[in-house]
Every structure is written in structure tokens, then in C-alpha cells.
Amino acid sequence: MTDVATQPFWEKAISLKKLEDAGKLVVKISGKQILLIKSGDTIYALNNRCPHEGFPLSEGTLSSDAEERECILTCNWHSWRFNLDDGEAIVGGDAVRLYPHEVRGGEIWLDISNPPPEIMRKKAIDGLHQAFEEHDYERIAREIARFERAKGDPMEALTLAFSWAMDGLESGTTHAHAAAPDWLALRGSPAITNATDKRIPVVEIIGHLSWDCLMQKGPFPYSEKIAESFDADAFERAIEEEREADAIAQARAGLAEGGASLLRGSLQRASLAHYQAFGHSVIYLDKTYELVELLGKPAEEAVILPLVRALCSTAREDLIPEFKAYGPTLSAWSNAGNKIPDGDGFRDQGVAAAMKLIAASSNTGEALYDALMHAAWDAMLHYDARYRSFTDKPVQQNVDWLDFTHAITHLNAARKNCADQPHLWANALLQTGCFLGRNSKFVDWQQDVENWKMADAEPLIGDVLEGMLDHGEPIYIFPAHTLKLATALREELSIKPDASWKPVALAALNRFVNEPIKRKHMRRVVTQASNFVELEG
Numbered sequence: 001m002t003d004v005a006t007q008p009f010w011e012k013a014i015s016l017k018k019l020e021d022a023g024k025l026v027v028k029i030s031g032k033q034i035l036l037i038k039s040g041d042t043i044y045a046l047n048n049r050c051p052h053e054g055f056p057l058s059e060g061t062l063s064s065d066a067e068e069r070e071c072i073l074t075c076n077w078h079s080w081r082f083n084l085d086d087g088e089a090i091v092g093g094d095a096v097r098l099y100p101h102e103v104r105g106g107e108i109w110l111d112i113s114n115p116p117p118e119i120m121r122k123k124a125i126d127g128l129h130q131a132f133e134e135h136d137y138e139r140i141a142r143e144i145a146r147f148e149r150a151k152g153d154p155m156e157a158l159t160l161a162f163s164w165a166m167d168g169l170e171s172g173t174t175h176a177h178a179a180a181p182d183w184l185a186l187r188g189s190p191a192i193t194n195a196t197d198k199r200i201p202v203v204e205i206i207g208h209l210s211w212d213c214l215m216q217k218g219p220f221p222y223s224e225k226i227a228e229s230f231d232a233d234a235f236e237r238a239i240e241e242e243r244e245a246d247a248i249a250q251a252r253a254g255l256a257e258g259g260a261s262l263l264r265g266s267l268q269r270a271s272l273a274h275y276q277a278f279g280h281s282v283i284y285l286d287k288t289y290e291l292v293e294l295l296g297k298p299a300e301e302a303v304i305l306p307l308v309r310a311l312c313s314t315a316r317e318d319l320i321p322e323f324k325a326y327g328p329t330l331s332a333w334s335n336a337g338n339k340i341p342d343g344d345g346f347r348d349q350g351v352a353a354a355m356k357l358i359a360a361s362s363n364t365g366e367a368l369y370d371a372l373m374h375a376a377w378d379a380m381l382h383y384d385a386r387y388r389s390f391t392d393k394p395v396q397q398n399v400d401w402l403d404f405t406h407a408i409t410h411l412n413a414a415r416k417n418c419a420d421q422p423h424l425w426a427n428a429l430l431q432t433g434c435f436l437g438r439n440s441k442f443v444d445w446q447q448d449v450e451n452w453k454m455a456d457a458e459p460l461i462g463d464v465l466e467g468m469l470d471h472g473e474p475i476y477i478f479p480a481h482t483l484k485l486a487t488a489l490r491e492e493l494s495i496k497p498d499a500s501w502k503p504v505a506l507a508a509l510n511r512f513v514n515e516p517i518k519r520k521h522m523r524r525v526v527t528q529a530s531n532f533v534e535l536e537g
């Protein structure tokens with residue numbers, strides 16, 4: 001940033017006569033390129049770099065509006081159009097900067113001082129909000145750069161983005177929230193040192209939130225009701241009975257009384273009450289509280305209320321036939337099972353059989369956790385990738401990599417939250433069994449996985465994470481999962497560097513990042529839709 005005072009700072013630029021002869025001229029002062037234009041009796045002084053991609057506006061085309069009251073400059077590269085009376089973009093996004101000017105004794109003088117930083121920050125935030133509404137990724141990046149350049153804290157911009165997203169999301173929390181703490185962890189890692197790379201996670205989080213909102217037809221405002229005082233039982237009952245307005249009223253009261261930490265116990269119980277949203281709930285809970293930690297109190301409402309909404313609206317898969325063994329096994333849980341668990345023992349076991357195996361090992365503590373972690377990575381390593389390409393299977397068999405990654409990130413999130421409430425372990429472990437049982441139909445144990453083996457966790461995990469900074473994937477949800485999976489693995493290995501399941505985990509991660517996800521299924525979608533319509537009668 002050119003260091004120019006924020007107080008008026010006048011510099012002599014050029015003689016009026018010279019500008020009148022030329023019509024327009026570019027002058028360079030203190031590192032700034034300023035375009036001077038004389039149109040009729042009016043002089044305009046503006047930044048010569050187009051705020052879109054920086055091409056010179058001196059090559060643009062001048063015109064007037066229909067009534068010839070305003071002078072319009074069109075940048076000829078991509079046709080952004082600027083009203084030179086105020087610098088605002090008539091077509092395009094960002095405004096072009098204008099410079100105050102005066103004619104003194106036949107000379108044109110320019111005030112090249114920068115506006116005060118608070119004005120620049122406000123302008124950047126206004127621009128960011130507009131870019132957020134339109135999912136203009138490039139402008140999001142520009143406005144974040146401008147905000148930081150004016151000494152703005154990117155965490156403040158992020159907090160605002162979470163608040164803008166609130167009413168835009170019908171089902172509350174999304175993977176944009178869930179991936180955000182992992183992006184911020186990457187931003188803070190010692191491997192990421194330069195300012196530009198540190199900005200990428202911020203832009204990606206805001207872009208993802210913006211995209212998720214754009215894809216839904218909001219707004220979906222929250223109830224403004226607030227309970228008289230926070231009542232944990234009433235809060236949990238409202239979530240269980242999917243009464244969002246009542247749950248939100250309790251959440252608001254809890255936030256006012258004791259902040260996010262007061263709600264945490266209830267939200268842990270609610271997020272593990274069911275096998276819900278295929279394990280997303282506890283992942284969302286875990287990441288929401290990481291966000292609260294990273295962004296602080298100002299972000300509490302913006303991330304907690306969407307989580308409450310998500311828990312109220314999420315599907316409870318344990319209520320559908322495929323997972324019906326979950327409820328009775330949980331009810332009968334005794335913490336008395338002493339059978340030493342064997343991770344390979346989960347191979348080819350359906351949901352009910354997986355429930356039985358877990359219950360039989362219910363008193364083996366860490367050994368059971370490790371066995372489930374092994375089984376989840378093992379299933380992922382042996383995913384039958386033909387399911388990415390089948391087009392003639394029923395909808396229930398639309399199984400892809402992400403069905404496998406969730407089992408692992410679910411277990412990772414559960415470990416951290418069950419530490420606070422050990423009685424929730426039964427729920428978490430049995431829910432992992434739901435993943436394993438369901439996924440057991442979509443693996444190929446005969447496939448050769450030798451080539452995927454890796455000797456060391458690093459540099460594999462480090463490379464995967466560093467690669468996230470330029471992942472090249474336009475659909476946010478896919479890199480979000482890669483990021484969450486690699487981060488979860490790093491976390492788990494930081495606790496247990498020699499975990500028994502480490503070799504299979506590294507091989508599975510290696511295979512996952514080297515076998516592309518099929519992102520669009522044209523023939524499958526049309527075939528399944530056609531079959532469905534045939535049965536409609």
C-alpha cells in the first residue's frame with residue numbers, strides 16, 4: 001500500500017491547458033496512476049486501473065446518459081461502466097476511485113490522500129456484502145484484500161458473512177460452516193506463511209456460504225421470540241419435537257444468559273440422540289463450537305442459531321427400516337460387553353450385525369473406538385468405485401466417496417464431544433455401526449490396494465492440505481470434505497501417532513485424493529427419474 005497520509009495531501013499534477021489540448025491524460029503521482037479527463041467544462045480525476053481486472057481506463061470510451069447529465073466511462077475490456085460524477089459502477093461491481101481536484105493558477109491540483117481507514121473498511125464491507133449476495137467470487141477476494149489493506153480483521157469479515165448467511169439457509173448449518181474451522185486451521189498452520197495464501201481460506205469460506213445461500217430461495221427468517229429464561233429440558237424437547245421457534249427462543253435465552261457454552265451440553269445430547277443426517281449432526285456441532293472459539297462472542301448467534309435449526313429439521317435415519325436396529329440396541333446398551341473387537345470383523349456385516357458386534361464390545365473402551373476407526377478407513381479403502389458409474393441401480397445405491405468419509409469425520413467429532421458426556425459414547429459408537437453396516441454393501445474386498453499404501457503420514461497429509469489452497473474444484477462441497485477428512489486424520493494421529501489403523505487410513509486417504517469424485521451423473525439421474533415416473537401410474 002502506498003503510504004499516503006489520510007489528511008488532505010495536494011500535489012500539482014498538470015497544467016489545465018495541457019489537459020484541454022489532450023482531452024484526457026494519465027499522470028503518475030506517488031505511485032498512483034490517475035486518469036484526468038476534461039469533458040465540457042468538467043474535469044474528472046480517477047484511478048486509471050479498472051477495479052475489475054486492472055486494465056487502463058484511459059483506453060475506455062466516454063459517453064453521456066440519455067439526458068446528457070452524466071459522464072459515463074465504459075471500460076472496453078469487459079464493458080463495466082462508471083458514472084464519473086460519483087465513481088459508482090452502472091454495469092459491473094466495484095466503484096472506481098475519484099480524486100478531489102482543484103484548478104489553481106492554471107494548474108490542476110489533486111488530493112491524493114487516502115480516505116481514513118474506517119471509511120475504507122466500511123466501503124470494503126459494503127462491497128463484500130454485495131459480492132456475497134451475488135456470489136461474485138473474484139469480488140469477494142478483492143474486497144477482502146481491500147479490507148485487510150485498510151487494517152481490517154478478516155475474522156470480523158467472516159463473522160459478518162456468517163450473519164448474512166443466517167436467513168439464507170432453510171435448514172441451517174451447512175458444510176460451509178463445517179469446513180470453516182478446518183480452513184482457519186489451515187490458515188494458521190506454520191506451512192502457510194504469506195499473506196495471500198492466508199487470505200484464500202477466508203475467501204473460500206465466504207464463497208461457500210454465499211453459494212449455499214444463492215442456491216436456496218430465502219429468506220428464511222428466524223423467530224424473534226426469546227424465552228423468559230433458559231431451560232435445558234425445554235430446549236432439548238423442542239429440538240426433539242422439531243419445534244424450531246421454541247428451540248430458537250430457548251437458544252436466544254441461553255445465549256443471553258450464559259453464551260454458547262451454556263447450550264453446549266444440550267446440543268451435544270441433541271446431536272447424538274439419533275443417527276441423523278447420516279452423522280452430520282455431531283460434525284456440525286463440533287465445528288460450530290470450533291467456530292465460536294475462533295471467532296468469539298460476536299459470532300455466537302450467527303453460528304449457533306443455524307445449528308439449532310439444523311438439528312430441528314434434520315432427518316433421523318434411525319427411524320427408517322434400514323437402521324431400525326439402532327434404537328433397540330441403544331436401549332439395551334449395558335457397558336458390559338467384553339469381547340475384544342476386531343476391525344476386520346466388521347467386513348460384510350450389515351447394520352444389525354454391526355450393532356451386535358459393537359454392543360458385544362461395549363466395555364472395551366478405546367479398543368472399540370480403534371476397531372471402528374480401522375473398519376471405517378478399511379471400508380473407504382475398499383470402496384467399490386463402480387458405484388460412481390452405475391446408471392441402472394436404484395437411488396439407494398447412489399453411494400460415493402462422501403458416504404465413506406462421513407463415517408470417519410463423524411467418529412472424530414464424536415470423540416471430542418463424548419469426552420464431555422461419556423454416556424453419549426453408546427450413541428456415537430452405534431451410529432458409526434450404522435455407517436459401517438450400510439457401506440458394507442458398497443465395497444470390493446478383492447481389489448488390490450497395495451499401491452495405495454504410504455509409509456508416512458507426512459508429507460501425505462501436509463500435501464493434501466496444502467493442495468487445498470488451489471484445489472481447482474468449482475463445487476465447494478467436494479474440497480470441503482477432503483479438507484475435513486485430512487484435518488480429522490491429522491487430529492486423530494496427533495493424539496495417537498502409532499494408531500493400529502494408521503496404515504489403512506493413509507492408504508485410504510491416498511486413494512481418495514487420487515481417484516476423482518464423479519460430480520455429475522447425467523445418465524443415472526435421467527434413468528432413475530424415468531423409472532420413478534413409470535411407477536407413478
Ligand code: FES
Pocket residue numbers: 050051052053054055075076077078079080
Ligand atoms: S478490466 Fe475493466 S471491465 Fe474488466
